[in-house]
Amino acid sequence: MTIIKVQKGTKDILPEDMPVWHFMEEKANEVFTKYGAKEIRTPIFEATELFARGVGDTTDIVNKEMYTFEKSERSLTLRPENTAGVVRSFIENGMHRLSAPVKLWYKGPMFRYERPQAGRQRQFHQVGVEVFGIEQSTADAEVILMAVNYLKALGLNDLSVELNSLGCPECREVFKTKLKEAIKPYLNELCPDCQARYEKNPLRLLDCKVPECKEIYSKPGIQAVIQSDFICEPCANHFNELKGYLDTLGIKYSVNKLLVRGLDYYNRTVFEITSNNLGSQNAVCGGGRYDSLVKNLGGEDIPAIGFAMGMERLASLIGQKKDSKLSAYVVCNNPIEGLKLTEELRANGITAEFDLTNKKFVKQLEKASKVADFAVILGEDEIKSCSVTVKNLDNSEQKNINRTELNKELFVK
Numbered sequence: 001m002t003i004i005k006v007q008k009g010t011k012d013i014l015p016e017d018m019p020v021w022h023f024m025e026e027k028a029n030e031v032f033t034k035y036g037a038k039e040i041r042t043p044i045f046e047a048t049e050l051f052a053r054g055v056g057d058t059t060d061i062v063n064k065e066m067y068t069f070e071k072s073e074r075s076l077t078l079r080p081e082n083t084a085g086v087v088r089s090f091i092e093n094g095m096h097r098l099s100a101p102v103k104l105w106y107k108g109p110m111f112r113y114e115r116p117q118a119g120r121q122r123q124f125h126q127v128g129v130e131v132f133g134i135e136q137s138t139a140d141a142e143v144i145l146m147a148v149n150y151l152k153a154l155g156l157n158d159l160s161v162e163l164n165s166l167g168c169p170e171c172r173e174v175f176k177t178k179l180k181e182a183i184k185p186y187l188n189e190l191c192p193d194c195q196a197r198y199e200k201n202p203l204r205l206l207d208c209k210v211p212e213c214k215e216i217y218s219k220p221g222i223q224a225v226i227q228s229d230f231i232c233e234p235c236a237n238h239f240n241e242l243k244g245y246l247d248t249l250g251i252k253y254s255v256n257k258l259l260v261r262g263l264d265y266y267n268r269t270v271f272e273i274t275s276n277n278l279g280s281q282n283a284v285c286g287g288g289r290y291d292s293l294v295k296n297l298g299g300e301d302i303p304a305i306g307f308a309m310g311m312e313r314l315a316s317l318i319g320q321k322k323d324s325k326l327s328a329y330v331v332c333n334n335p336i337e338g339l340k341l342t343e344e345l346r347a348n349g350i351t352a353e354f355d356l357t358n359k360k361f362v363k364q365l366e367k368a369s370k371v372a373d374f375a376v377i378l379g380e381d382e383i384k385s386c387s388v389t390v391k392n393l394d395n396s397e398q399k400n401i402n403r404t405e406l407n408k409e410l411f412v413k
């Protein structure tokens with residue numbers, strides 16, 4: 001008899017994989033609860049209409065990737081993402097009456113009919129957060145902090161945060177028109193997907209992975225439009241405030257004007273966190289603000305912002321990390337100060353150790369280069385000046401920084 005195999009693009013999560021999955025789930029509960037978020041679990045299938053309206057019918061997800069089926073003359077779809085479901089539940093359960101912000105987090109399986117490859121499955125898992133009711137950029141900053149601190153709690157560093165502002169529907173309209181004008185002469189040379197996007201969703205053109213299209217979009221005339229500061233004053237203020245908060249909080253980021261994100265509902269802030277250890281499917285987290293979605297799905301006019309992370313991608317990073325190194329090894333001949341600093345790092349989710357036997361500096365440094373990514377050196381001078389010297393043990397680069405800067409140095413390698 002032929003053996004029935006697991007379906008293409010799906011995987012068993014076996015008993016030996018479970019410790020990593022429990023770890024990711026427990027840390028999610030622990031970290032998001034600290035921010036006042038509560039867990040929500042919505043059904044795996046919903047009315048197809050919810051995703052058509054909620055995710056947007058010009059997106060790849062709705063156009064090509066949905067698992068849709070009929071039952072009792074109803075069209076149902078396995079959820080490709082969880083924001084639409086959470087928003088439906090928010091509206092249906094009158095959560096707008098709760099005092100804002102309403103912070104929800106979730107975890108669970110999602111389904112997308114895509115071409116399976118490393119880091120891309122047809123059933124995969126996401127953990128995510130949605131924060132409702134705050135229009136100010138403080139919420140954007142806090143949501144990005146939640147993502148970054150969750151990743152830190154998982155012991156992951158070597159990550160990059162990319163940020164962009166898509167503006168509001170008004171200023172984006174002007175941008176779309178200019179972008180279309182600049183691209184028009186090349187319309188016939190674009191891939192079939194981009195030809196369709198050109199009319200339906202021109203922003204998504206920037207997201208195309210086809211090399212010929214990418215080359216066209218890198219032409220100076222088109223780049224000038226892409227790189228222009230098209231967003232209106234209130235949107236620009238919102239974005240500048242957010243960048244200010246992140247600077248103050250010590251979160252490193254870069255602005256990427258090509259970052260448009262796949263879903264239709266985003267406005268203003270969008271962000272992505274990528275890992276440098278994942279190959280081509282390197283995004284671990286995608287998020288953004290979606291101020292019109294609650295209203296579009298029939299609720300009150302309530303702003304919101306959130307993110308989702310791919311748990312299989314997190315698991316593979318944690319797996320690599322498990323048999324690899326500590327983030328930091330503290331090198332110090334003053335046991336009290338050394339212990340204090342090591343504890344401070346651990347409290348911030350950074351894996352760290354310290355030599356408890358007070359060996360010579362050189363010996364401690366030797367040990368650091370064997371067991372850690374970074375040596376954090378705390379000598380007499382550093383203690384006096386409230387600084388530390390951080391040595392990247394891959395390339396031996398070292399710099400003296402203020403102690404308050406330490407977290408971000410160890411997060412982004």
Ligand code: ATP
Pocket residue numbers: 081112114119120121122124125126261262263283284285286287308309310311312313
């Ligand atoms: P991409 O442009 O790579 O298709 P996306 O915009 O579809 O990404 P999101 O919908 O924002 O991705 O999902 C958030 C995160 O979920 C991604 O950053 C990724 O880590 C994970 N993810 C998305 N699709 C898959 C998939 N098919 N398999 C595994 N993980 C996925």
Ligand code: MG
Pocket residue numbers: 060262
């Ligand atoms: Mg996708």
